[in-house]
Amino acid sequence: MWRGPMLGTVMRKFFEGVAWGPIDCLLAGLPPGTGDTALDLPQRLPMAQIAVVTTPQPAAAQVAARTGARRPG
Numbered sequence: 001m002w003r004g005p006m007l008g009t010v011m012r013k014f015f016e017g018v019a020w021g022p023i024d025c026l027l028a029g030l031p032p033g034t035g036d037t038a039l040d041l042p043q044r045l046p047m048a049q050i051a052v053v054t055t056p057q058p059a060a061a062q063v064a065a066r067t068g069a070r071r072p073g
Contacts, residue, residue, distance in 0.1 A: 007037050015044045038067045
């Protein structure tokens with residue numbers, strides 16, 4: 001099972017270590033309980049438009065709301 005710090009390291013390497021070229025769309029499916037990783041996405045991809053889809057549980061909805069509000073600036 002991957003914990004938050006381990007998943008964060010993999011996501012950082014994934015975004016920084018791949019020669020992407022132009023991307024039209026990138027979908028990232030994150031497992032439940034990895035709120036820190038979702039909160040890091042807007043900082044890893046500052047120019048991206050992000051749509052957050054979540055489950056209806058209150059804790060998941062709170063993470064999704066914080067992810068959308070956490071834009072670099």
